[in-house]
Amino acid sequence: MFIDSTPDIDRVWKQVHRPTDIPIDVGMGPVSEEDVPGKVAGYDAVINDATYFSEPTLKRCTVLKHIVFLGTGAASFVDIAAAERLGIKVSTIGGYGDTTVAEHAMGLVFAAARHIATMHGIVRGGGWRPMQGMELKGKTLGVVGLGGIGREMARIAQGIGLRVIACNRSAVQGGSVPTVPIDELLAQSDIVSLHLALNDATRGFLDRAKLEKTKPGVLIVNTARAGIVDEPALVDLLRSGRIGHYATDVFGKEPPLPEEPLLDVDNVTLTAHAGYNTPEAAMTMYRRAIDLAAKGP
Numbered sequence: 001m002f003i004d005s006t007p008d009i010d011r012v013w014k015q016v017h018r019p020t021d022i023p024i025d026v027g028m029g030p031v032s033e034e035d036v037p038g039k040v041a042g043y044d045a046v047i048n049d050a051t052y053f054s055e056p057t058l059k060r061c062t063v064l065k066h067i068v069f070l071g072t073g074a075a076s077f078v079d080i081a082a083a084e085r086l087g088i089k090v091s092t093i094g095g096y097g098d099t100t101v102a103e104h105a106m107g108l109v110f111a112a113a114r115h116i117a118t119m120h121g122i123v124r125g126g127g128w129r130p131m132q133g134m135e136l137k138g139k140t141l142g143v144v145g146l147g148g149i150g151r152e153m154a155r156i157a158q159g160i161g162l163r164v165i166a167c168n169r170s171a172v173q174g175g176s177v178p179t180v181p182i183d184e185l186l187a188q189s190d191i192v193s194l195h196l197a198l199n200d201a202t203r204g205f206l207d208r209a210k211l212e213k214t215k216p217g218v219l220i221v222n223t224a225r226a227g228i229v230d231e232p233a234l235v236d237l238l239r240s241g242r243i244g245h246y247a248t249d250v251f252g253k254e255p256p257l258p259e260e261p262l263l264d265v266d267n268v269t270l271t272a273h274a275g276y277n278t279p280e281a282a283m284t285m286y287r288r289a290i291d292l293a294a295k296g297p
Helices: 007-016 033-040 055-060 080-085 098-113 116-124 148-159 182-188 231-240 279-295
Strands: 002-005 026-028 045-048 066-069 089-091 140-144 163-167 191-194 218-222 243-248 268-270
Touching (some): 002 033, 007 026, 055 080, 098 148, 098 191, 140 148
Parallel strands (some): 045 066, 066 089, 140 163, 140 191, 243 268
16 A cells, blocks of 8 residues: 555646556554554555654564565664664655755755845745855755765755855766765765665754854755755754755655754754655656566565
């Protein structure tokens, strides 16, 4: 079954799922974690967009053998180690939306640099405050992670006149931008864009020590995963103005809880984990999800 579709997803899903494909029952989300075992009872394969599968939940899904996660960041929603111990395969889908996510990241760069969301709210509320922004041409963008999305981000950024540098956790051969150590990237960059996968090695990667090595007033853009950043340190540095702006598409808990600290910070731009969400990328992703589900664990 597809446990947690949405009206937006469903419109595209119906174009992708063919009569000749395996039958897939579609449920609408969001689905609370306590309801998951009842929803998936009797299904050995589940396609998952944004439903949480903790170890206690996985243990109650006694028939489940395969979770196909819509995207690459399954670790944010599924306890991968617990699934492995329980014999449940977790499949992810990469490369389906490199351009789409990079375009969203660049949109966040523009929004942060020119205070677009802030002024939008002020004007909608009857106010008027022309805010001074940052001209991007000639500034330095540091791309952290040169996978498919990071490479697309570099390509787009160069096209608008940004100087691009990058760091990658493994060696990159024949890259189109110079690579530097992370500390050097943080010291040089006016804007830092995060494109790392979340795993044990990258969780908390941008910790307080690294955040304090950034240029004063730096803009940080995150379309990767919230867990890459030390959020308490980030919030402290945003409130002090040491970090100029944080534009993120991802949160530790999605949707964010009312007590999410970023909701009480002014110098942020927040979007609803929609970087991947265009029909072009979605059709590719759903097609791959159906094929993976059909193959079995």
